[in-house]
Amino acid sequence: RQDNVPQAPEDPLFGLMAAYRRDEFEKKVDLGIGAYRDNNAKPWVLPVVKSADDVLRKDPNLNHEYLPIAGLADFTTAAQRLILGADSPAIKEKRATSFQTISGTGAVHLGALFLSRFYPRSSNQAVYFSSPTWANHNQIFSNVHLPIRTYPYFSAQTKGLDFQGMKSTISDAPEGSIILLHACAHNPTGVDPTRDQWKEISEVIRAKKHFPFFDCAYQGFASGDLQNDAWAVQYFVSQGFEMCIAQSFAKNFGLYGERAGAFHFVTGPSPDAQDTVGRVASQLAILQRSEISNPPAYGARIASLVLNDPALFKEWEANLRTMAGRIIDMRKELRSNLEQLNGKEGSWKHITDQIGMFSFTGMTEPQVLQIRKDAHVYMTKNGRMSMAGLNTSNVEYVAKAMDKVVRE
Numbered sequence: 001r002q003d004n005v006p007q008a009p010e011d012p013l014f015g016l017m018a019a020y021r022r023d024e025f026e027k028k029v030d031l032g033i034g035a036y037r038d039n040n041a042k043p044w045v046l047p048v049v050k051s052a053d054d055v056l057r058k059d060p061n062l063n064h065e066y067l068p069i070a071g072l073a074d075f076t077t078a079a080q081r082l083i084l085g086a087d088s089p090a091i092k093e094k095r096a097t098s099f100q101t102i103s104g105t106g107a108v109h110l111g112a113l114f115l116s117r118f119y120p121r122s123s124n125q126a127v128y129f130s131s132p133t134w135a136n137h138n139q140i141f142s143n144v145h146l147p148i149r150t151y152p153y154f155s156a157q158t159k160g161l162d163f164q165g166m167k168s169t170i171s172d173a174p175e176g177s178i179i180l181l182h183a184c185a186h187n188p189t190g191v192d193p194t195r196d197q198w199k200e201i202s203e204v205i206r207a208k209k210h211f212p213f214f215d216c217a218y219q220g221f222a223s224g225d226l227q228n229d230a231w232a233v234q235y236f237v238s239q240g241f242e243m244c245i246a247q248s249f250a251k252n253f254g255l256y257g258e259r260a261g262a263f264h265f266v267t268g269p270s271p272d273a274q275d276t277v278g279r280v281a282s283q284l285a286i287l288q289r290s291e292i293s294n295p296p297a298y299g300a301r302i303a304s305l306v307l308n309d310p311a312l313f314k315e316w317e318a319n320l321r322t323m324a325g326r327i328i329d330m331r332k333e334l335r336s337n338l339e340q341l342n343g344k345e346g347s348w349k350h351i352t353d354q355i356g357m358f359s360f361t362g363m364t365e366p367q368v369l370q371i372r373k374d375a376h377v378y379m380t381k382n383g384r385m386s387m388a389g390l391n392t393s394n395v396e397y398v399a400k401a402m403d404k405v406v407r408e
C-alpha cells in the first residue's frame with residue numbers, strides 16, 4: 001500500500017479554471033486561461049486549420065500508422081524554417097537537428113532531459129530562469145534534476161523590464177550556465193527586451209560562455225508577424241551560438257489539445273558541426289523513444305500542410321493577424337477605459353507596452369482575490385491577466401472592476 005505518498009497541491013491554473021466553471025454569475029470573466037478566445041469569448045478554430053482539416057479528411061491514403069521517432073519530417077523541416085528563417089545559415093550548413101515533440105512542453109522537456117544527460121557541468125552551474133517565468137519551467141527542469149536559479153526580469157516599479165538586473169545576474173552567473181529565454185511575448189509578464197537589449201544580452205552570454213535555451217510559444221501570435229516574433233532566436237543563431245529551441249504550435253495554430261511542437265538543437269559554425277548535430281540527434285532519438293516512442297500525428301499533419309502550402313500559409317498569416325490584432329485592440333480599450341476612470345493619462349501605459357497573450361497588471365494578490373469575489377473576474381494571483389479573455393462586451397465591466405479594487 002502506498003501510505004507514504006503525500007497529497008500534492010492542485011495545479012493553481014487548472015484550479016482557477018475549475019472555480020470559474022463552478023461560478024454561476026452571469027457576467028463572470030475568465031482572464032486566467034492562456035488560450036485565445038474570439039470576441040464572443042469562444043474558442044476559435046482557425047479557418048486555415050479547418051481548410052487543412054478538409055484536405056486531410058479527403059486524402060484516401062491517410063492512415064493511423066506510427067510516425068518515425070523524430071516525427072513527421074515535412075513538419076519538422078518546415079518548423080525549422082519557420083523559426084530559424086528560410087535563409088538561415090544553420091539550415092544551409094546542416095547545423096540544426098529537429099524533433100517533433102508533445103507541443104512546447106514536450107520540447108522544453110526533451111531539451112532539459114538532453115542537457116541533464118550531456119551538458120558538461122561543474123558543481124556550481126545551474127539553469128537560469130527569468131523571475132517570474134512560466135511556472136512549468138521550474139517543474140520540468142526540476143524533474144530532470146537540473147539545479148535552478150533565477151535572474152531578475154520584471155520591475156515592479158516600471159512594470160517593464162529590469163534590464164540592468166537581468167544583465168548583471170547573467171553576467172555574474174558561473175561560466176557555462178544554461179540561460180532560459182522567452183523568444184517573444186514573455187509569459188507571464190508580456191514584457192520583451194528590445195532588439196538593442198537582446199544584442200547586449202547576447203554579448204553577456206557570449207562573454208560568459210553560457211548556453212542559451214529559447215522557449216518560443218507565441219511566434220506570430222505576439223505581433224501578428226512571424227518573422228518579427230522570431231527575431232531574437234534568429235539573431236542568436238546569426239551570432240553563431242550553440243543553443244536549444246523549444247517551439248510550440250498550440251497558440252499560433254490554435255492546436256492546443258493536439259500537442260504539435262518541435263525541439264531544435266543548433267550548433268555553431270565549425271568544420272565538424274554536422275558531425276556534432278548527428279551525434280546529438282542520435283541521443284535525442286534514444287531519449288524520445290524511451291519517453292513517447294513517437295509523437296502524435298494529427299496536429300503535425302495539419303501544421304505541416306499549412307506550413308508547406310503557399311496559399312494556406314498566406315491564409316494562416318491573415319488568421320494570425322486577426323488574433324494578434326484583436327488582442328492589441330483589447331489592450332488599447334482596457335487602458336483607455338482605465339485611464340478615463342482614474343483621469344491619469346499614462347497610468348496604465350504598461351498594458352499597451354506589454355505584448356502577447358498576457359499582461360502583468362501590477363495588481364496584488366489581495367486585489368486579485370477581491371476582484372474575484374466582488375466582480376467574478378478570474379485572474380492568477382500574481383496579477384497576470386489573459387488578454388484573450390477580454391472582448392468588446394466585457395472590457396468596460398473589467399476596467400470598472402479593476403479601477404475599483406486598485407483604489408480601495
Ligand code: PMP
Nearest residue numbers: 103104105134187215217248250
Ligand atoms: N512555454 C511557455 C512560455 C508557454 O507560455 C507555454 C504555453 N503556456 C508553453 C511553453 C507550452 O505550451 P504547450 O505545451 O501547450 O505548447
